[in-house]
Amino acid sequence: MGVTALLVAAALTVVGVAGAVANQATAGPQPKIVGGSEAEPDEHPYVVYLADRRGKQFCGGTLITPDKVVTAAHCVARSSPRRISVVAGRHDTRTDEGTDVGVADMWIHEDYSRVTDGNDIAVLTLEEKVPYETIRPATAEDEDQYAKGTEATVLGWGRIAERGPSSNYLREARVPLRADGDCEETYRDYQPEQMVCAGYQKGGVDACQGDSGGPLIAGDRLIGVVSWGEGCARPEKPGVYTEVRAFEAEIKAAVEGSRSGVAPDSIGIPILGG
Known part of the structure; x- marks a missing residue:
């Protein structure tokens, strides 16, 4: 998954922020x-991507209602609604299919500071509703979807190799959820109460730069948000995702419009080398 709030001078990468927004919005894996x-085109209509003012994709997101998108805080923390658009219904980023809609408002978790510290979650409110299928975010009732070994699906338009090019097409990969203990041994910053990690011990399958903010799906639920990791698809370096069910109350409040979040300028994020 290669994202770790962009690793910090080392090798953590925040999965997905590029171009102009990347320079401001994330500092991490x-x-x-x-x-x-x-x-398959149209198989995952709830998967969207975030674009900068030039139309360049830099992060992913997930439609949970016709006008609400869950993404990673590190994707938008250094930006503002007017500098971001959400593209829905577009399989190939080179086309103009689907809908390109502006962002009216965004809630960023008030305790977010950098990806490895957690709280890497945000909810965007679109300027208008889009006509695409949505997916339900996981809640406390979806405990079974977080069991060790559960096969989950991660999706995005990010790089196809750690130092490779990004994809023009939406891609998907299946990865097994790992035990929290495994992840704690691998990453000292791993927080089991709000993070989940997934990937094969031998590596080879993962999210990577450009996938940040995108979905981790299991049992028709959004269980995770691509957040950080060390490199991409490295052996014994699983990808780390924000655990959606841990933020059930915050997401519900944001959807209902009762969370104002924090002003982007109030968040300090270190710029790390990826």
């Missing part, structure tokens, strides 16, 4: 889909 395959 960035992941993309490595070892996966092109998704």
Whole structure:
């Protein structure tokens, strides 16, 4: 998954923020889909991407209502609604299919500071509703979807290799959820109460730069948000995702419009080398 709030001078990468927004919006690990395959067009209509003012994709997101998108805080923390658009219904980023809609408002978790410290979650409110299928975010009732060994699907337009090019097409990959203990041994910053990690011990399949903010799906639920990791698809370096069910109350409040979040300028994020 290659994202760790962009690793910090080392090798963590925040999966996905590029171009102008990338320079402002994230400072951390960035992941993309490595070892996966092109998704079937229209199979995952709830998967969207965030674009900068030039139309360049830099992060992923997930439609949970017709006008609400869950993404990673590190994707938008250094930006503002007017500098971001959400593209829905577009399989190939080179086309103009689907809908390109502006962002009216965004809630960023008030305790977010950098990806490895957690709280890497945000909810965007679109300027208008889009006509695409949505997916439900996981809640406390979805405990079974977080069991060790559960096969989950990660999707995005990020890089297809750690130092490779990004994909023009939406890609997907299946990865097994790992035990929290495994992740704590691998990453000292791993927080089991709000993070989940996934990937094969031998590596080879992961999210990568450009996939940040995108979905981790299991049992028809959004269980994770691509957040950080060390490199992309490295052996014994699983990708780390924000655990959606841990933020059930915050997401519900943001959807209902009762969370104002924090002003982007109030968040300090270190710029790390990826």
